Amino acid sequence: MTTTQANDAIATDDQKLAQLKEFIAQTQKDEHPDSFLIAVLHKAQELYSYLPVPVMDEIAQEMAIPTAHIWGVATFYHYFNLTPPGQHVISICLGTACYVRGAAQILQTLRDELKIDMGQVTPDGLFSLQPARCLGACGLAPVVMIDDKIHGELTPKKMIQILNQYRKQAKK
Amino acid sequence: MDNSKITIAINDQEYKVDPGQTIMQAADKCGYRIPRLCYHPKLSIEGACRVCIVQVEGIRNYVASCAYPVANGMKIYTNTRELRQARRDIVELLLDNHPLDCHTCDRDGNCELQRLAYSMGLRQRHFEGERKQYEKDLSSTSVIRDPDKCILCGRCVRMCSEIQGVHCLTQAHRGFNTVVMPAYNQPFAESVCTACGQCINVCPTASFIEKNYTQELFEKLNDPNLITVAQVAPSVRAAIGEAFGLPPGRNMEGQIVAALRHMGFNYIFDTQFSADLTIMEEASEFLERVQSKGPLPLITSCSSAWMKYMEQFYPDLIENISTAKSPMSMASAMIKTYFAEKIKADPKRILSVAFMCCTAKKYEAARPELNVRGMRATDIVITTRELAWMVKSSGIDFVNIKPEKFDEPLGLSSGAGAIFGVTGGVMEAAIRTAYELYTGETLIDIELTDIRGFKGVKEAKVMLDGQELRLAVAHGLGNAHQALEMVRADRSRFHFVEVMGCPGGCIGGGGQPYPLVNSLPLDEESLKLRAQALYGLDREKTIRRSHENPDVQRLYKEFLGRPLSEKSHELLHTHYKPHLPKGIVSPNLKVV
Ligand code: SF4
Ligand code: SF4
Ligand code: SF4
Ligand code: FES
Ligand code: FES
Numbered sequence: 001m002t003t004t005q006a007n008d009a010i011a012t013d014d015q016k017l018a019q020l021k022e023f024i025a026q027t028q029k030d031e032h033p034d035s036f037l038i039a040v041l042h043k044a045q046e047l048y049s050y051l052p053v054p055v056m057d058e059i060a061q062e063m064a065i066p067t068a069h070i071w072g073v074a075t076f077y078h079y080f081n082l083t084p085p086g087q088h089v090i091s092i093c094l095g096t097a098c099y100v101r102g103a104a105q106i107l108q109t110l111r112d113e114l115k116i117d118m119g120q121v122t123p124d125g126l127f128s129l130q131p132a133r134c135l136g137a138c139g140l141a142p143v144v145m146i147d148d149k150i151h152g153e154l155t156p157k158k159m160i161q162i163l164n165q166y167r168k169q170a171k172k
Numbered sequence: 173m174d175n176s177k178i179t180i181a182i183n184d185q186e187y188k189v190d191p192g193q194t195i196m197q198a199a200d201k202c203g204y205r206i207p208r209l210c211y212h213p214k215l216s217i218e219g220a221c222r223v224c225i226v227q228v229e230g231i232r233n234y235v236a237s238c239a240y241p242v243a244n245g246m247k248i249y250t251n252t253r254e255l256r257q258a259r260r261d262i263v264e265l266l267l268d269n270h271p272l273d274c275h276t277c278d279r280d281g282n283c284e285l286q287r288l289a290y291s292m293g294l295r296q297r298h299f300e301g302e303r304k305q306y307e308k309d310l311s312s313t314s315v316i317r318d319p320d321k322c323i324l325c326g327r328c329v330r331m332c333s334e335i336q337g338v339h340c341l342t343q344a345h346r347g348f349n350t351v352v353m354p355a356y357n358q359p360f361a362e363s364v365c366t367a368c369g370q371c372i373n374v375c376p377t378a379s380f381i382e383k384n385y386t387q388e389l390f391e392k393l394n395d396p397n398l399i400t401v402a403q404v405a406p407s408v409r410a411a412i413g414e415a416f417g418l419p420p421g422r423n424m425e426g427q428i429v430a431a432l433r434h435m436g437f438n439y440i441f442d443t444q445f446s447a448d449l450t451i452m453e454e455a456s457e458f459l460e461r462v463q464s465k466g467p468l469p470l471i472t473s474c475s476s477a478w479m480k481y482m483e484q485f486y487p488d489l490i491e492n493i494s495t496a497k498s499p500m501s502m503a504s505a506m507i508k509t510y511f512a513e514k515i516k517a518d519p520k521r522i523l524s525v526a527f528m529c530c531t532a533k534k535y536e537a538a539r540p541e542l543n544v545r546g547m548r549a550t551d552i553v554i555t556t557r558e559l560a561w562m563v564k565s566s567g568i569d570f571v572n573i574k575p576e577k578f579d580e581p582l583g584l585s586s587g588a589g590a591i592f593g594v595t596g597g598v599m600e601a602a603i604r605t606a607y608e609l610y611t612g613e614t615l616i617d618i619e620l621t622d623i624r625g626f627k628g629v630k631e632a633k634v635m636l637d638g639q640e641l642r643l644a645v646a647h648g649l650g651n652a653h654q655a656l657e658m659v660r661a662d663r664s665r666f667h668f669v670e671v672m673g674c675p676g677g678c679i680g681g682g683g684q685p686y687p688l689v690n691s692l693p694l695d696e697e698s699l700k701l702r703a704q705a706l707y708g709l710d711r712e713k714t715i716r717r718s719h720e721n722p723d724v725q726r727l728y729k730e731f732l733g734r735p736l737s738e739k740s741h742e743l744l745h746t747h748y749k750p751h752l753p754k755g756i757v758s759p760n761l762k763v764v
Contacts, residue, residue, distance in 0.1 A: 053356050066339030067355035068364075075344040
């Protein structure tokens with residue numbers, strides 16, 4: 001279960017907030033403004049890369065929707081991040097081709113190495129892990145994408161090597 | 173008339189019923205009690221639990237009777253072999269990931285899930301599913317949340333949003349991981365929860381429960397250095413009998429006093445006495461504002477859940493809120509000053525315990541604003557439910573015990589003090605006194621029937637020396653929201669507004685006994701009977717106006733001087749401030 005951490009520090013960057021408010025203002029013209037909640041949350045995540053609590057508070061105010069309701073929606077859908085993502089986002093492909101070629105093993109390696117589960121962030125904030133559907137690189141299965149770089153033909157050993165490269169880079 | 177009815181058959185018996193109702197509603201009227209769990213007549217239909225399934229001829233799948241409307245010619249079966257099996261499976265699945273600890277559970281003996289399992293004939297457990305294991309939320313002074321016991325019926329969420337308008341709760345996450353929680357998984361103490369306890373009232377299990385102070389109280393009753401002083405709220409006496417199997421509406425005042433003496437209390441006072449005191453202060457405050465034209469309307473403040481709701485969502489109305497403390501806090505203030513002086517005791521040795529129908533009173537007691545001369549005024553608050561347990565646990569034959577009387581000097585009350593527990597009662601009591609203080613004449617027709625009853629927002633007018641006074645009364649926080657929006661829109665619409673945080677007023681408080689078998693919390697019939705008990709008390713009394721209470725008069729003469737005196741201000745009045753916890757929606761809450 002994910003809960004929000006003390007992420008107020010991220011708080012509300014003025015420019016992003018202005019964009020978000022503008023987006024919400026558009027939705028409020030509709031006959032059923034409440035039905036735009038999911039769209040608004042998507043917009044917020046696009047801007048902030050996750051849903052910080054102060055941002056959800058702003059959305060509550062602007063849309064006049066209770067925060068508990070927003071929280072219910074934000075936690076229901078897996079694609080909303082409630083914690084800031086890691087510096088590097090690892091998306092592991094769980095599409096059919098990758099699965100057949102050993103994605104489960106790669107996932108297990110990632111879990112063991114990073115000591116986190118899907119949707120979580122490593123305590124040092126370096127990596128976060130999320131599932132992906134077919135990344136369109138089936139020929140290279142099994143595949144993970146780190147940020148926007150594809151890594152293919154993975155074995156557990158190769159996976160660990162890749163992680164270590166990122167770790168080394170971060171130390172510099 | 174009869175041709176507006178339709179014909180249905182239940183278990184091959186034909187019935188003429190009204191169209192436009194659900195199968196469950198029709199079946200109820202024909203004498204069939206279909207099992208149910210997530211359904212509550214006062215809340216929207218969730219259709220989540222499927223415990224209420226029935227068979228309808230021509231429909232392949234079972235239908236949820238709480239949601240499915242009747243139609244002409246419909247053939248319904250409620251008790252076939254297959255249905256019984258299917259229902260039993262549904263309840264069994266609920267139990268699969270439920271803790272197996274009924275005999276150490278707070279709801280043991282009055283749990284809807286237990287009753288349901290019993291009536292399904294579940295006598296053994298086949299599967300042991302994966303168990304939920306969450307931490308209890310013990311942060312609140314009043315309400316404890318234990319997600320392990322939750323069966324996700326959603327009643328609490330609907331209660332908190334649809335009736336109370338607080339919107340504290342949501343079902344977060346999904347599937348097996350679903351948990352009822354406040355926004356952002358905040359601890360209760362930091363959430364918008366008003367501590368009203370209505371989620372406890374509607375929860376079928378022990379997932380919501382009041383914070384229990386009975387062990388602490390038992391300990392302290394055995395401490396010879398303490399002078400133990402009790403006070404009892406009006407609504408406790410009107411409802412506690414239900415916890416002992418008596419029908420609703422029995423006045424158990426004398427039995428409560430006797431039981432508390434058995435338990436070892438040194439002095440037992442009546443919150444109805446201090447209700448009279450509250451009226452003296454509040455009616456005087458009202459008249460002062462009427463004469464000096466400001467700020468009106470005066471809005472009552474004695475309901476603790478309402479205090480928090482108002483500070484969170486209506487900070488702009490704080491200057492309209494009466495500064496008079498609640499009867500509980502006034503009694504406690506008098507116990508630790510006036511009474512302590514009278515018995516020549518160090519007030520620090522006094523343990524002041526309030527027996528209340530309310531969970532939010534636990535929150536109120538902990539508000540530092542209510543401290544008196546550096547001391548906490550009310551040390552412990554015990555709900556009606558907790559009191560009933562203490563009585564049982566002390567081995568007292570409550571129903572047959574010989575009734576006894578409250579102690580002096582804070583034990584005598586007028587009829588006006590008694591009706592404080594019902595919606596409209598504070599207003600009625602205040603008008604009885606204000607009228608006389610202002611005009612010098614006695615109000616003859618003292619029963620203000622316009623503001624009695626269970627309509628959400630009630631309005632009335634009274635004439636005060638040629639001036640028309642417009643009154644409004646709201647009960648339940650959702651209705652309070654309606655009334656306050658009227659005030660916000662037009663400040664001159666009313667002169668006086670009474671708000672009670674719970675449906676029906678204190679008689680429907682969040683600390684009242686769980687309903688009888690086959691009745692539901694907030695059942696209007698039981699609320700009506702509880703109200704009648706208090707109106708009955710009023711009618712029986714020779715003194716029905718607060719200012720005629722001789723012990724109140726004595727208190728002013730010997731100690732306070734007069735209403736709104738300096739001493740009254742020090743001890744009987746308080747203040748409010750905006751209180752905006754993280755994540756609230758203000759100013760315009762709306763139901764989603
Ligand atoms: S909530 Fe009910 S069923 Fe669950 S343990 Fe308590 S008494 Fe038993
Ligand atoms: S105590 Fe009242 S306000 Fe708090 S969660 Fe329960 S119903 Fe909502
Ligand atoms: S806490 Fe109680 S009322 Fe709320 S969903 Fe769970 S079982 Fe139902
Ligand atoms: S299935 Fe993994 S890239 Fe297509
Ligand atoms: S009572 Fe009908 S679905 Fe729960």
